[in-house]
Amino acid sequence: MKSITVTAVAMSALLLTAWGAPKIAAPSELTAPTPIEGDAGQYASPFTSDGVTAGWVTKSMEVKAAGQIGAMAGAYAGQKALESVPFVGGFLGQRAGAAIGQSIALSAIGGEEFIRETSDLSFDSLPDMAVYMYVNYSSNPEYQKILEATYALYPELQTVYAPALQAASAGR
Numbered sequence: 001m002k003s004i005t006v007t008a009v010a011m012s013a014l015l016l017t018a019w020g021a022p023k024i025a026a027p028s029e030l031t032a033p034t035p036i037e038g039d040a041g042q043y044a045s046p047f048t049s050d051g052v053t054a055g056w057v058t059k060s061m062e063v064k065a066a067g068q069i070g071a072m073a074g075a076y077a078g079q080k081a082l083e084s085v086p087f088v089g090g091f092l093g094q095r096a097g098a099a100i101g102q103s104i105a106l107s108a109i110g111g112e113e114f115i116r117e118t119s120d121l122s123f124d125s126l127p128d129m130a131v132y133m134y135v136n137y138s139s140n141p142e143y144q145k146i147l148e149a150t151y152a153l154y155p156e157l158q159t160v161y162a163p164a165l166q167a168a169s170a171g172r
Contacts, residue, residue: 024162025169032135033128041122043129044115046150047137053146055118056109060149063108106153115153126157127164134165 035045046057106112123129133150137143151158 022166023169024165027135027138030131030135030168032132033123033125035121035123035129035132037121039116039119039122041124043123043126043154044119045121045123045129046119046133046146047121048118049120051136053142054115056115056153057146057149059109059114060152061145109153126154126160127167130157130161130164131168 035041037049044054044056046054048054106115109115123132133143133147137146140146147161
């Protein structure tokens with residue numbers, strides 16, 4: 001039995017080494033999706049058409065701590081409100097808390113109007129925005145901070161970022 005387990009582990013390691021983890025191509029090897037001119041898209045771009053960070057990103061970086069505090073406060077409030085509901089209550093409490101935290105972060109950076117005023121590009125898809133950012137701006141020395149500031153407004157971007165880059169890389 002032990003030799004079967006060792007053999008299975010060895011075969012798995014060999015296959016992972018041969019196939020490797022999904023690769024992400026260099027930004028120069030990918031084509032960036034075209035953003036929507038203006039604020040008609042669902043997601044405001046963290047970069048403007050002239051290549052600088054939008055005002056809401058700068059403000060988001062300034063109030064990052066407030067957003068984190070808001071997310072924690074929101075999570076706690078959601079948990080308390082739904083803790084009497086077994087199983088589902090905890091899950092719903094987390095979701096409600098995330099929504100409250102995002103709302104607090106949105107307010108801290110000036111609200112939806114300020115975001116739309118300071119962005120002249122937008123996207124209808126977070127994966128498109130992720131690939132656009134990576135292709136055009138990942139060499140920016142502040143890119144990681146800009147990305148984190150964008151996560152504060154669009155937390156779901158954290159989930160779609162790497163898969164979007166992997167999908168774009170596979171399609172090249």
